[in-house]
Amino acid sequence: xxxxxxxxxxxxxxxxxxxxxxxxxxxxxxxxxxxxxxxxxxxxxxxxxxxxxxxxxxxxxxxxxxxxxxxxxxxxxxxxxxxxxxxxxxxxxxxxxxxxxxxxxxxxxxxxxxxxxxxxxxxxxxxxxxxxxxxxxxxxxxxxxxxxxxxxxxxxxxxxxxxxxxxxxxxxxxxxxxxxxxxxxxxxxxxxxxxxxxxxxxxxxxxxxxxxxxxxxxxxxxxxxxxxxxxxxxxxxxxxxxxxxxxxxxxxxxxxxxxxxxxxxxxxxxxxxxxxxxxxxxxxxxxxxxxxxxxxxxxxxxxxxxxxxxxxxxxxxxxxxxxxxxxxxxxxxxxxxxxxxxxxxxxxxxxxxxxxxxxxxxxxxxxxxxxxxxxxxxxxxxxxxxxxxxx
Amino acid sequence: xxxxxxxxxxxxxxxxxxxxxxxxxxxxxxxxxxxxxxxxxxxxxxxxxxxxxxxxxxxxxxxxxxxxxxxxxxxxxxxxxxxxxxxxxxxxxxxxxxxxxxxxxxxxxxxxxxxxxxxxxxxxxxxxxxxxxxxxxxxxxxxxxxxxxxxxxxxxxxxxxxxxxxxxxxxxxxxxxxxxxxxxxxxxxxxxxxxxxxxxxxxxxxxxxxxxxxxxxxxxxxxxxxxxxxxxxxxxxxxxxxxxxxxxxxxxxxxxxxxxxxxxxxxxxxxxxxxxxxxxxxxxxxxxxxxxxxxxxxxxxxxxxxxxxxxxxxxxxxxxxxxxxxxxxxxxxxxxxxxxxxxxxxxxxxxxxxxxxxxxxxxxxxxxxxxxxxxxxxxxxxxxxxxxxxx
Numbered sequence: 001x002x003x004x005x006x007x008x009x010x011x012x013x014x015x016x017x018x019x020x021x022x023x024x025x026x027x028x029x030x031x032x033x034x035x036x037x038x039x040x041x042x043x044x045x046x047x048x049x050x051x052x053x054x055x056x057x058x059x060x061x062x063x064x065x066x067x068x069x070x071x072x073x074x075x076x077x078x079x080x081x082x083x084x085x086x087x088x089x090x091x092x093x094x095x096x097x098x099x100x101x102x103x104x105x106x107x108x109x110x111x112x113x114x115x116x117x118x119x120x121x122x123x124x125x126x127x128x129x130x131x132x133x134x135x136x137x138x139x140x141x142x143x144x145x146x147x148x149x150x151x152x153x154x155x156x157x158x159x160x161x162x163x164x165x166x167x168x169x170x171x172x173x174x175x176x177x178x179x180x181x182x183x184x185x186x187x188x189x190x191x192x193x194x195x196x197x198x199x200x201x202x203x204x205x206x207x208x209x210x211x212x213x214x215x216x217x218x219x220x221x222x223x224x225x226x227x228x229x230x231x232x233x234x235x236x237x238x239x240x241x242x243x244x245x246x247x248x249x250x251x252x253x254x255x256x257x258x259x260x261x262x263x264x265x266x267x268x269x270x271x272x273x274x275x276x277x278x279x280x281x282x283x284x285x286x287x288x289x290x291x292x293x294x295x296x297x298x299x300x301x302x303x304x305x306x307x308x309x310x311x312x313x314x315x316x317x318x319x320x321x322x323x324x325x326x327x328x329x330x331x332x333x334x335x336x337x338x339x340x341x342x343x344x345x346x347x348x349x350x351x352x353x354x355x356x357x358x359x360x361x362x363x364x365x366x367x368x369x370x371x372x373x374x375x376x377x378x379x380x381x382x383x384x385x386x387x388x389x390x391x
Numbered sequence: 392x393x394x395x396x397x398x399x400x401x402x403x404x405x406x407x408x409x410x411x412x413x414x415x416x417x418x419x420x421x422x423x424x425x426x427x428x429x430x431x432x433x434x435x436x437x438x439x440x441x442x443x444x445x446x447x448x449x450x451x452x453x454x455x456x457x458x459x460x461x462x463x464x465x466x467x468x469x470x471x472x473x474x475x476x477x478x479x480x481x482x483x484x485x486x487x488x489x490x491x492x493x494x495x496x497x498x499x500x501x502x503x504x505x506x507x508x509x510x511x512x513x514x515x516x517x518x519x520x521x522x523x524x525x526x527x528x529x530x531x532x533x534x535x536x537x538x539x540x541x542x543x544x545x546x547x548x549x550x551x552x553x554x555x556x557x558x559x560x561x562x563x564x565x566x567x568x569x570x571x572x573x574x575x576x577x578x579x580x581x582x583x584x585x586x587x588x589x590x591x592x593x594x595x596x597x598x599x600x601x602x603x604x605x606x607x608x609x610x611x612x613x614x615x616x617x618x619x620x621x622x623x624x625x626x627x628x629x630x631x632x633x634x635x636x637x638x639x640x641x642x643x644x645x646x647x648x649x650x651x652x653x654x655x656x657x658x659x660x661x662x663x664x665x666x667x668x669x670x671x672x673x674x675x676x677x678x679x680x681x682x683x684x685x686x687x688x689x690x691x692x693x694x695x696x697x698x699x700x701x702x703x704x705x706x707x708x709x710x711x712x713x714x715x716x717x718x719x720x721x722x723x724x725x726x727x728x729x730x731x732x733x734x735x736x737x738x739x740x741x742x743x744x745x746x747x748x749x750x751x752x753x754x755x756x757x758x759x760x761x762x763x764x765x766x767x768x769x770x771x772x773x774x775x776x777x778x779x780x781x782x
Contacts, residue, residue: 043434050695086477088705089698304441307480312777314479315704386703 001071003357004373008380010069011060015052017045017079019253034294037256043305046083053090067383069376070094073351074327075254075262082306085314093316093379095372096332098351101319103264103330104302107309110267110280112329117182118273120324124185125205132178132208133274135222136171138215143167151216156223159238166241173241174222175275177229182326183350188360192350195233198360204228259289263299264330315339316379318372322348341375343368392462394748395764399771401460402451406443408436408470410644425685428647434696437474444481458774460767461485464742465718466645466653473697476705484707484770486763487723489742492710494655494721495693498700501658501671503720504570509664511573511715516596523569523599524665526613527562529606534558542607547614550629557632564632565613566666568620573717574741579751583741586624589751595619650680654690655721706730709766711759713739732766734759 005012016023019040024030031037049070057064070091072080077099084094102108121129142148143164152170153162162170184192185201197203207224230236258264265282268275286296319332320343327350335341345352347362353369396403407414410431415421422428440461448455461482463471468490475485493499512520533539534555543561544553553561575583576592588594598615621627649655656673659666677687710723711734718741726732736743738753744760 047696054691054695087696087698089701090695300445304445304481305438305478307478310480313706 001354004369004376007373008376011063013052013056015049017076018048031252031256034256037253037293040253040256040260042079042082042257042261042302045079046086049079049083050087050090067092067380069379071097071354072099073097073354074099077351081317081319084317085306085311088314088316092383093318093376095318095320095376097320097354098322098325098327098331099319100264100327100330101306101311101332102309103327105263105265105299105308107303108330110265111269111272113266113326114179114268114273114275116324116326116329117179118275120182120185120201120326121178121205121208121274124199124201126209127211128201128205128208129274130211131218131221133270134211135174135218136276138218139167139171141215142219152219155216155219156226156241157238159240170241171276174226177226178274179326181229182324185324185349186352186355187347187362187365188358190355194229196229197232200228256293256295259293259295259297261298261302263297263302265299312336312340316375317341318343318375320345320351320353320368320372322346322350322352324348325350325352343371392745395760395767398764399767402454404443404447406440408467409439410647422643422647425647428644428684431644431647431651433470433473433648433652433693436470437477440470440474441478441481458483458771460770462488462745463490464488464745465490468742472708472710475708476697476702479705479707483774484709484767486709486711486767488711488745489713489716489718489722490710491655491718491721492697492702492723493700494718496654496656496690496699498694499721501656502660502663504657504717505659505664505666507715507717507720508570508573509666511576511592511717512569512596512599512665515576515590515592517600518602519592519596519599520665521602522609522612524661525602526565526609527667529609530558530562532606533610543610546607546610547617548629550631561632562667565617568617569665570717572620573715576715576740577743577746578738578753578756579749581746585620587620588623591619647684647686650684650688651686652689652693654688654693656690703727703731707766707770708732709734709763711736711742711744711763713737713741713743715739716741716743734762 001012004010018025019030019037025039026032026036029036053068057066068091070080070083071094072078074097077096078101080094081096081099081101084091103113118129121132139152142152143162145151149162149164149167152158152167153160156170158170180193181196181200181204184190184194184196185199186192186196188198190196190198204225207221207228210221211218213221226239230239254262263282263285265280267280268278270277282297282299290296315337316339318341321328321331321333322345325331325348328344332340333342333344343353345368346364348365348368352365353372357366357369392403395401409416410421410428416430417423417427420427444459448457459482461471461474462485463469465488468487469492471485472487472490472492475482494504509520512523530543533543534553536542540553540555540558543549543558544551547561549561571584572587572591572595575581575585575587576590577583577587579589581587581589595616598612598619601612602609604612617630621630645653654673654676656671658671659669661668673688673690681687706728707730709732712719712722712724713736716722716739719735723731724733724735734744736759737755739756739759743756744763748757748760
């Protein structure tokens with residue numbers, strides 16, 4: 001964005017989503033209960049952006065008549081696309097990077113996400129995904145032996161001792177780590193969720209080349225592989241299975257959003273993917289939400305509000321996706337019209353295109369960025385064309 | 392709508408706006424205070440319509456794959472247009488009849504509405520609008536004489552005696568009556584706000600042919616003219632200046648909406664119109680709202696949300712307006728694009744086109760209806776074209 005803003009002589013404005021960072025409508029009370037969290041919706045966030053743009057137009061000298069483009073990645077990309085759909089009078093277009101706008105209801109198969117994660121591991125080393133697939137049974141068998149739990153605690157360098165109820169949480173923590181690694185499988189050393197080497201999955205998979213060793217050796221290899229993610233810097237003393245990312249990126253508030261509007265159905269079957277089979281269970285999901293927040297999810301609302309797959313009456317949105325990104329499964333990866341365009345980056349992980357340019361950017365990434373800038377320039381020139389024609 | 396539905400083999404569904412009729416979210420408590428009224432917004436109403444359409448698609452046999460068209464008049468027409476703008480995936484188009492979507496902020500001059508009212512009276516009889524313009528001074532002078540107030544009470548057949556504080560209310564009641572008459576100036580006998588003869592303004596203006604008679608005679612003529620509206624049926628025994636329409640059409644709830652979102656700036660100057668000069672005073676308006684409801688209006692929100700005049704990225708909306716309708720001043724009366732079209736009815740008052748066909752419909756009205764149906768047929772055929780092309 002910094003590069004592009006300079007090219008287009010644009011002002012960059014980063015809008016903070018309400019309930020994140022310092023944008024707390026009720027200060028420290030904001031997360032107290034569902035009454036205080038009630039103003040945390042995507043619609044309210046979009047309305048904030050609308051008010052912000054009008055405010056900037058009024059107060060920034062010269063901004064009044066300037067075109068605005070919405071840009072975002074991940075959930076921010078979803079918001080950028082939705083903002084163009086709902087407020088086309090305020091932004092001339094949107095770049096929605098790695099925006100899984102179709103990861104809702106039954107718009108796509110619930111297994112697609114984990115299938116892409118699995119595919120990433122499969123491509124990153126021989127027998128890598130098979131090793132992970134076999135590791136769940138190894139953990140299960142070990143946890144059922146007499147000395148299994150203390151052994152697993154030590155093998156994974158866990159900060160606190162594993163109880164039998166924790167085994168599922170341990171496996172979830174490992175699964176989420178594989179997911180995160182797939183998301184940040186960037187072609188150069190980066191520090192998005194964690195500091196990592198270039199192509200981190202390749203490094204991870206170097207430890208996972210033989211699925212058919214003993215359970216304990218397989219688990220020790222899994223630990224080595226996880227260590228690429230958790231201890232690349234060499235600073236970590238033990239692993240806490242409640243944490244997968246530093247600072248959690250506001251995961252508490254996100255949890256509330258996933259219990260109200262943002263219902264993303266995920267499932268695995270252990271056949272098309274390398275995970276233990278788990279069906280999508282909305283009733284259980286709903287009960288968990290009710291227990292935690294006192295609210296129940298409305299899984300159909302987002303598609304009712306934003307149109308699901310039927311969005312072709314909108315215009316001027318670029319949907320960029322990296323083929324390696326598990327979120328690309330819920331993204332728009334084919335052009336829907338002349339002005340609703342897909343930009344696919346074969347070597348890309350999660351919103352790689354929004355990261356700063358580097359000397360090692362693959363050609364597909366450079367091409368994607370140039371296509372994005374070309375569209376933005378077109379929107380701007382259309383805007384001035386229309387603008388001048390106005391009475 | 393009944394005629395057109397039959398022509399197009401359509402199901403007609405009338406959606407009741409929340410907080411009106413029987414759609415009370417908190418039953419009898421719904422109007423208790425601003426906390427209970429907090430869910431009364433146009434966005435919430437549109438969301439209800441979206442949920443309703445999805446519900447009907449799920450539950451009405453065969454409805455799942457059928458196209459839907461939004462139709463409404465007046466505020467309902469505004470909602471129809473806004474619904475197409477915000478939920479284009481749920482309706483293939485909208486007929487927004489007499490929908491003053493631009494009667495907000497400073498999108499149009501605040502005096503336009505009363506200017507059209509005045510023009511209607513001017514065209515309906517010689518010296519008609521001049522008589523009304525002079526009547527305010529007559530009422531003022533009379534109310535300042537010793538026996539003026541009881542005389543005015545008697546002259547206007549008021550149900551309760553006029554106090555000096557009531558004189559402004561009396562004049563407001565008369566003004567509103569002229570406005571209502573302009574809105575329902577239909578070419579045939581009708582009963583929309585009140586039972587009335589055909590071209591009621593012509594009948595009204597028969598009593599208002601001489602502005603330069605004595606104050607008391609002029610006021611007596613004004614009474615006769617008002618009587619066309621209040622006592623065409625001959626049943627009324629006295630006039631209540633708190634009421635201008637039977638049953639008030641939910642005016643209490645509407646009052647709340649006009650104090651939150653629906654801020655319609657009106658003004659008069661007594662030069663371009665036949666009313667006493669009154670500037671638009673947002674501060675006073677806001678204070679009145681705060682006194683009555685404990686809320687203050689947000690006059691910029693509607694244009695922020697729905698785009699003001701910048702709506703050309705939308706499609707498939709017919710804006711129909713009658714030239715006689717004072718609300719046409721805030722309406723869209725010129726085509727904005729090939730698919731955002733204006734249908735103007737020179738002899739039309741407020742949403743005349745939505746009324747049932749009659750044998751005395753003027754040709755301009757018949758033409759307007761046929762243009763509207765032609766557009767709807769085009770939307771339907773486009774829908775099936777796209778629908779079949781879908782993978």
